[in-house]
Amino acid sequence: MRPEVQTFVANGPLPDWDASEEEIGRRVQQLNAIPKPITGGEAQALVSCFGPDDCYGVAWTLLHVIETGPNPVLTTQPVIDANEWHQRLYDRAVNGGLIPRT
Template identity: 80%
Template sequence: MSPEVRTFVAGGPLPDWDASEEENDRRDRQLVAIPKPVTAEEALVLVSCFGPDDCYGVAWTLLHLIETGPNPVLTARPAHDATEWHQRLYDRAGGL
Protein backbone atom coordinates (compact mmCIF):
# COMPACT_ATOMS: atom_id res chain seq x y z
CA MET A 1 0.00 0.00 0.00
CA SER A 2 1.37 3.42 -0.91
CA PRO A 3 2.41 5.83 1.85
CA GLU A 4 -0.09 8.36 0.46
CA VAL A 5 -2.97 5.92 0.94
CA ARG A 6 -1.77 5.08 4.44
CA THR A 7 -1.65 8.78 5.34
CA PHE A 8 -5.11 9.43 3.94
CA VAL A 9 -6.68 6.41 5.66
CA ALA A 10 -5.00 7.31 8.97
CA GLY A 11 -6.98 10.57 8.87
CA GLY A 12 -10.21 8.60 9.18
CA PRO A 13 -13.46 9.35 7.40
CA LEU A 14 -13.91 12.59 5.50
CA PRO A 15 -15.27 15.40 7.65
CA ASP A 16 -18.78 16.74 7.27
CA TRP A 17 -19.85 20.19 6.11
CA ASP A 18 -19.12 21.65 9.55
CA ALA A 19 -15.36 21.07 9.20
CA SER A 20 -13.05 24.00 8.67
CA GLU A 21 -11.92 25.01 5.21
CA GLU A 22 -8.37 24.14 6.24
CA GLU A 23 -9.38 20.58 7.18
CA ASN A 24 -11.27 20.08 3.92
CA ASP A 25 -8.32 21.43 1.93
CA ARG A 26 -5.86 19.21 3.81
CA ARG A 27 -7.89 16.08 3.11
CA ASP A 28 -8.31 17.08 -0.54
CA ARG A 29 -4.53 17.58 -0.92
CA GLN A 30 -3.90 14.18 0.65
CA LEU A 31 -6.39 12.58 -1.70
CA VAL A 32 -5.05 14.07 -4.92
CA ALA A 33 -1.50 13.04 -3.91
CA ILE A 34 -2.46 9.34 -4.11
CA PRO A 35 -0.96 7.69 -7.22
CA LYS A 36 -3.41 6.31 -9.76
CA PRO A 37 -4.57 3.70 -10.43
CA VAL A 38 -5.03 2.37 -6.94
CA THR A 39 -4.60 -1.31 -6.19
CA ALA A 40 -7.48 -3.55 -5.14
CA GLU A 41 -6.19 -3.46 -1.55
CA GLU A 42 -5.95 0.34 -1.58
CA ALA A 43 -9.42 0.72 -3.10
CA LEU A 44 -10.90 -1.48 -0.40
CA VAL A 45 -9.38 0.48 2.49
CA LEU A 46 -10.28 3.80 0.87
CA VAL A 47 -13.95 2.77 0.95
CA SER A 48 -13.81 3.21 4.73
CA CYS A 49 -12.97 6.91 4.33
CA PHE A 50 -16.36 8.18 3.18
CA GLY A 51 -17.93 10.58 5.65
CA PRO A 52 -21.53 11.56 6.31
CA ASP A 53 -21.88 13.90 3.31
CA ASP A 54 -20.03 14.98 0.16
CA CYS A 55 -17.48 17.10 2.06
CA TYR A 56 -17.79 19.93 -0.48
CA GLY A 57 -17.09 17.56 -3.36
CA VAL A 58 -14.12 15.73 -1.84
CA ALA A 59 -16.23 12.56 -1.54
CA TRP A 60 -16.71 12.58 -5.32
CA THR A 61 -12.94 12.77 -5.76
CA LEU A 62 -12.58 9.81 -3.41
CA LEU A 63 -15.22 7.84 -5.32
CA HIS A 64 -13.49 8.48 -8.65
CA LEU A 65 -10.11 7.53 -7.17
CA ILE A 66 -11.50 4.24 -5.88
CA GLU A 67 -12.93 3.57 -9.33
CA THR A 68 -9.41 3.76 -10.86
CA GLY A 69 -8.71 0.43 -9.19
CA PRO A 70 -10.03 -2.98 -10.13
CA ASN A 71 -13.81 -3.07 -10.08
CA PRO A 72 -16.00 -3.96 -8.42
CA VAL A 73 -14.68 -2.96 -5.03
CA LEU A 74 -17.92 -3.83 -3.29
CA THR A 75 -19.07 -7.28 -4.33
CA ALA A 76 -22.11 -7.47 -2.05
CA ARG A 77 -25.02 -5.06 -1.78
CA PRO A 78 -24.25 -2.55 1.00
CA ALA A 79 -26.22 -2.85 4.21
CA HIS A 80 -29.38 -0.80 4.57
CA ASP A 81 -27.60 1.63 6.93
CA ALA A 82 -24.49 2.02 4.72
CA THR A 83 -23.52 5.47 3.50
CA GLU A 84 -24.88 6.76 0.22
CA TRP A 85 -21.31 6.57 -1.11
CA HIS A 86 -21.08 2.83 -0.59
CA GLN A 87 -24.38 2.43 -2.41
CA ARG A 88 -23.14 4.66 -5.26
CA LEU A 89 -19.96 2.62 -5.67
CA TYR A 90 -21.97 -0.57 -5.76
CA ASP A 91 -24.53 0.82 -8.23
CA ARG A 92 -21.89 2.36 -10.52
CA ALA A 93 -20.10 -1.00 -10.75
CA GLY A 94 -23.25 -2.57 -12.11
CA GLY A 95 -25.03 -3.46 -8.90
CA LEU A 96 -23.91 -7.05 -9.23
Protein backbone atom coordinates in the same frame (compact mmCIF):
# COMPACT_ATOMS: atom_id res chain seq x y z
CA MET B 1 -0.03 0.06 0.45
CA ARG B 2 1.68 3.21 -0.72
CA PRO B 3 2.44 5.93 1.83
CA GLU B 4 0.05 8.46 0.27
CA VAL B 5 -2.87 6.06 0.73
CA GLN B 6 -1.71 5.12 4.24
CA THR B 7 -1.66 8.81 5.20
CA PHE B 8 -5.14 9.43 3.84
CA VAL B 9 -6.60 6.33 5.52
CA ALA B 10 -4.85 7.10 8.82
CA ASN B 11 -6.69 10.43 8.95
CA GLY B 12 -10.02 8.58 8.97
CA PRO B 13 -13.28 9.40 7.25
CA LEU B 14 -13.80 12.65 5.40
CA PRO B 15 -15.16 15.42 7.61
CA ASP B 16 -18.68 16.74 7.25
CA TRP B 17 -19.80 20.18 6.07
CA ASP B 18 -19.01 21.69 9.47
CA ALA B 19 -15.26 21.14 9.06
CA SER B 20 -12.93 24.09 8.62
CA GLU B 21 -11.65 25.12 5.20
CA GLU B 22 -8.18 24.17 6.36
CA GLU B 23 -9.23 20.61 7.26
CA ILE B 24 -11.06 20.11 3.99
CA GLY B 25 -8.15 21.58 2.05
CA ARG B 26 -5.71 19.28 3.82
CA ARG B 27 -7.78 16.22 2.93
CA VAL B 28 -8.07 17.36 -0.69
CA GLN B 29 -4.28 17.71 -0.88
CA GLN B 30 -3.84 14.23 0.59
CA LEU B 31 -6.32 12.77 -1.88
CA ASN B 32 -4.72 14.51 -4.85
CA ALA B 33 -1.30 13.18 -3.80
CA ILE B 34 -2.41 9.56 -4.28
CA PRO B 35 -0.88 8.17 -7.51
CA LYS B 36 -3.39 6.59 -9.86
CA PRO B 37 -4.32 3.93 -10.63
CA ILE B 38 -4.62 2.46 -7.16
CA THR B 39 -4.39 -1.20 -6.18
CA GLY B 40 -7.27 -3.38 -5.06
CA GLY B 41 -6.03 -3.30 -1.47
CA GLU B 42 -5.76 0.47 -1.56
CA ALA B 43 -9.30 0.73 -2.95
CA GLN B 44 -10.61 -1.47 -0.13
CA ALA B 45 -8.87 0.72 2.44
CA LEU B 46 -10.14 3.95 0.89
CA VAL B 47 -13.76 2.74 0.97
CA SER B 48 -13.63 3.23 4.74
CA CYS B 49 -12.86 6.95 4.29
CA PHE B 50 -16.28 8.18 3.20
CA GLY B 51 -17.82 10.55 5.70
CA PRO B 52 -21.40 11.45 6.58
CA ASP B 53 -21.95 13.75 3.58
CA ASP B 54 -20.27 14.79 0.34
CA CYS B 55 -17.75 17.10 2.09
CA TYR B 56 -18.27 19.86 -0.49
CA GLY B 57 -17.67 17.42 -3.35
CA VAL B 58 -14.55 15.78 -1.93
CA ALA B 59 -16.42 12.47 -1.57
CA TRP B 60 -16.94 12.43 -5.35
CA THR B 61 -13.20 12.81 -5.83
CA LEU B 62 -12.61 9.94 -3.40
CA LEU B 63 -15.12 7.81 -5.31
CA HIS B 64 -13.32 8.53 -8.60
CA VAL B 65 -9.93 7.67 -7.07
CA ILE B 66 -11.35 4.37 -5.80
CA GLU B 67 -12.71 3.62 -9.26
CA THR B 68 -9.20 3.92 -10.78
CA GLY B 69 -8.41 0.61 -9.07
CA PRO B 70 -9.59 -2.85 -10.02
CA ASN B 71 -13.36 -2.86 -10.08
CA PRO B 72 -15.68 -3.67 -8.57
CA VAL B 73 -14.62 -2.82 -5.03
CA LEU B 74 -17.98 -3.72 -3.50
CA THR B 75 -19.50 -6.91 -4.90
CA THR B 76 -22.48 -7.35 -2.58
CA GLN B 77 -25.35 -4.97 -1.95
CA PRO B 78 -24.61 -2.77 1.07
CA VAL B 79 -26.96 -3.08 4.03
CA ILE B 80 -29.94 -0.72 4.26
CA ASP B 81 -28.26 1.77 6.62
CA ALA B 82 -24.86 1.69 4.87
CA ASN B 83 -23.02 4.85 3.96
CA GLU B 84 -24.62 6.39 0.86
CA TRP B 85 -21.24 6.35 -0.91
CA HIS B 86 -20.92 2.59 -0.50
CA GLN B 87 -24.33 2.29 -2.15
CA ARG B 88 -23.18 4.58 -4.98
CA LEU B 89 -20.06 2.48 -5.60
CA TYR B 90 -22.15 -0.67 -5.68
CA ASP B 91 -24.81 0.88 -7.95
CA ARG B 92 -22.17 2.18 -10.36
CA ALA B 93 -20.64 -1.31 -10.60
CA VAL B 94 -24.09 -2.81 -11.29
CA ASN B 95 -25.01 -0.11 -13.81
CA GLY B 96 -21.63 -0.53 -15.52
CA GLY B 97 -22.31 -4.25 -15.98
CA LEU B 98 -19.45 -5.31 -13.71
CA ILE B 99 -21.65 -7.28 -11.33
CA PRO B 100 -25.26 -8.48 -11.24
CA ARG B 101 -27.61 -6.83 -8.76
CA THR B 102 -28.12 -9.10 -5.77
